[in-house]
């Protein structure tokens with residue numbers, strides 16, 4: 334994911350039972366049995382807001398004496414469970430659904446009287462499934478057809494498929510999906526750009542993937558090819574702009590292949606979702622899901638595509654085995670993303686993006702509890718959705734950048750390419766990563782960085798003193814102008830800001846004092862009109878400054894922004910900041926009451942936490 338969202342530190346505690354296997358966020362008895370392949374047969378029912386049908390699970394038994402299959406579910410209604418015998422009749426099996434745990438959902442315990450290599454579960458999802466968003470026509474750009482999409486990471490696949498919902502298990506899948514005619518169904522599988530809109534779609538994913546990469550979307554979705562193995566899917570009114578913005582996709586794929594070896598997934602397509610998509614992007618294999626908030630017309634925010642594409646190596650190919658090891662997905666990906674941006678758009682932009690992220694991380698040192706600043710924090714007792722902090726992303730990438738500088742780019746690139754090959758299609762822990770790092774990089778070039786120094790990055794809070802930081806002349810010039818404006822020696826209108834790109838605006842705004850005087854905001858707004866800015870990254874920073882200074886003229890446009898967009902990274906910080914004063918809280922509650930119907934369940938949960946409401950309706 335590329336959500337870089339500073340998540341609220343209000344842990345929902347989870348009772349960890351002593352018998353939990355390697356992944357505390359799953360009930361699955363993966364030491365006894367694992368799912369090798371999944372076949373879905375589903376009807377998409379927009380009226381009932383449910384997916385209904387069957388899931389066939391092919392099983393590999395590791396313990397011949399085991400007779401129970403434990404699966405993860407959340408809010409699923411189980412109708413029937415059968416054992417499938419090759420060439421023989423199906424046998425109905427007994428099962429029990431545990432009471433619902435607020436984080437993990439309900440374990441489905443299937444009893445097998447004799448060994449079975451396959452089970453079929455008939456079920457349907459709930460309208461409030463945490464991993465699906467069902468949108469009315471009014472909530473789409475086109476206003477004519479409903480839209481539905483999934484978001485399975487971290488542990489939401491279980492809300493639409495009964496399975497072993499842990500990144501430690503990988504499976505191939507096939508799906509037969511029926512939907513209303515005229516709508517297109519796409520999945521994280523082999524989408525056919527020429528498929529007839531006949532309401533009947535079949536998919537295959539022949540590479541083994543973890544459950545959080547299971548993905549589906551259904552809607553009025555058009556398609557434009559952007560290269561020999563890439564296309565953009567989006568609502569018809571958005572697809573042209575999306576194809577233009579993402580025109581460099583093939584260049585990015587070829588660049589990454591040159592650095593880290595072949596792209597192993599066939600096609601790389603992008604689905605641009607309605608604005609309620611709660612994240613920046615989601616690296617669903619063969620079909621990245623992306624927010625429309627990066628369509629700004631100048632390609633300045635396409636590092637999002639670099640990020641999701643990078644996941645085709647770090648994350649989808651080499652996967653964190655449990656969510657506390659998330660930095661193996663996100664830290665590696667954020668590093669690779671920056672290398673792709675450097676190769677395609679130049680070192681100046683790559684350095685600017687790195688500095689912005691590093692500054693943001695530094696800003697979080699004071700407020701993030703020290704234990705959570707480690708690269709492998711203790712998330713066993715918390716919701717897996719809380720694992721994606723900026724420390725996993727930025728500090729993780731910073732460690733790899735530091736390794737690159739210490740060992741030299743040639744040696745480090747060769748190492749990283751070897752790492753992706755060595756662990757391809759496997760799920761690993763930080764310990765396994767270190768066991769490969771030591772002989773293949775640290776000991777191979779002795780005296781550059783010790784295992785103890787690497788472990789300090791992983792196990793200690795904060796940012797180690799040996800962290801390598803780039804510099805930017807353009808940022809230095811902007812910092813100087815900002816200082817002059819704040820000191821009153823330069824007027825806002827005299828800032829040399831006409832040619833600033835998105836990142837330079839972000840840098841200027843990130844460095845403003847908190848809070849700024851209301852009169853200064855008014856002077857700045859009169860000169861540069863940031864209230865109502867179309868660029869969502871710039872608007873986010875401006876509205877944060879406006880809330881801190883209680884600058885009321887921004888409120889109407891800010892409310893429109895928070896209602897239009899559902900991407901958590903862009904709006905949750907605004908709700909959090911508003912909630913700090915009684916008046917701001919009242920305003921935020923008013924905005925939420927209007928915006929809620931258009932928000933994704935994950936966004937609603939985040940906003941309700943920020944507003945400390947109980948989310949009663």
Ligand SMILES: [Zn+2]
Nearest residue numbers: 334335663666
């Ligand atoms: Zn990511």
